[in-house]
Amino acid sequence: MKMTVSARVGLILAALAFVFLPMVLGGQWIKILISTGCFIIAASGVAFMYSRLGMVSLGQVALMGVGGWVMLRMNHAFHLPFEVNLAVAGAVTLMFGWLLAMPALRMRGLYLALITLMAAGGLEVIFSTFRFPNGGEGFWGVMPSVAAPFQRPLLATEDSDYLRYIIFWIVAAFLIIEMHMRTAPGRAWAMIRRSEAAAYSSGVNVVYYKAWAFGLAGFLAGISGGLLAGGLGLLDPATFRASESIMLFALMVVGGSRGWLGVIIAGILYRVVPALFNDWTIDADLALVIFGAALLHAIITAPNGLSGQLLDLIAKLSKRT
């Protein structure tokens, strides 16, 4: 398999971030970057669905909630290794993705987006009613006020190590998507995006490959939700509101959906920018205004998002020298 320039740059940056980020950053910022990293993994799932299949999914953050719920449930019920719990969270969310796909498979465009949004709305109600397990009794496992401890991976019990662990997972998520792109599913998805007639005349089983895409996006959401649970130790229903799913999708459009850079930008806008505003004692809600303006900018002038503009700029500058 050939490695593209973009992949090489990405891997080098990831390696640098892996070594240096936890060393130079302070405690609070490490925590912020851990959750940023989780949302980057989730955003990568929405981004490939959008750029490769032309499908709009507005339920990704809600699916993260499913992954997070399963992760916490497993953690407090059994004493299994973190990775086993994470795999279960990924698998259960993958199946949730399929469940979501079932009514959505026959729909396209706006209707598909609406179905995923409705599912996100439904999950929002469930999360805020039953809350997330924190070590209590019974199936829902909620106890008031205090929370039982959360067991992190053995390799990464400290925050700085856990950030490295997250960076490893971001790279893994991008590689999983890239592997799909270069093999039969990626080609089938490209034909589906061209048109269903094109897919049929290529012998592509459209329902099967759409379900596969939903499953993969669900798996990534589940992993990211599980990792977020590991990062914070407990989860708050407010994190997984339906509006958050819409926000993540919108920021993915702002960042650009076609490569890793756009997804990273989306994650940074989603988590780091509001935190910066807090740091500068500016109202964090002001970020929403900026996001709105950025979305308009992206839709009107930058079809490949900020990352597309950035890469164009670099290409132009390197031509000049």
Add this chain to the structure above:
Amino acid sequence: MIKLDNICVQFGGVKALDNINAEFSQPISGIIGPNGAGKTTTMNSVSGFLDYQGTISWNGEVIDGLNPFKRTRWGLRRSFQKEQIADDLTVIDNLKALIDNLGIKGSQRKQDLEWAIESMGISALAYREAATLNTYERRLTDLARCILGNPKIVMLDEPCGGLQQDETERLGDLILKIPQLTRANTLVIDHDVDLIARICAETLVLDFGKPIAFGKTREVLANPKVKAAYLGVEEVA
């Protein structure tokens, strides 16, 4: 031999196809007719894209029970009026997208891909992204897909649409090669009567969803009914 047996298609109150019967026994056959005659509807029926009554078969193999993608796996290939290759894939990936689903593996797969690309003379384009191709090159890619994987039926819907005269001629030559390259029966739809006369031995003429003539191309084109349908003159009694 492609056999259409009593094919009827109804869109609401409109009979888009009314009892089409035809046996295309020649290696390359044509379907012509004015706009709205039902040419593309006929192809879409063979593709399984829409519900139809009647029976479609190739050398006795009935394909009515197969859904669209299974028909492709069975051996049906087609191109569309507007070619349907994926812009963000390379030429060879556009071919792979088809062969992925045909169960052809290993060295055979590699050999088939190379053969299809060479046969259409696009080896130099194999690793170009489809978005950078011109209309003629896209048509060639489409044609390479159509001969890939030992097809049984090849259908070309206006294969020379949007091409210049010399390109149309070259593409016509390539279409004429399909029977030597594959065992498939080829069906061509086009408005360009010169092209049809050149490459199709047999032709079916449709008008308002009804067959008005079927037979040797030269004889069909000389038929006064066909001339009337095409030129809009009143039929000589």
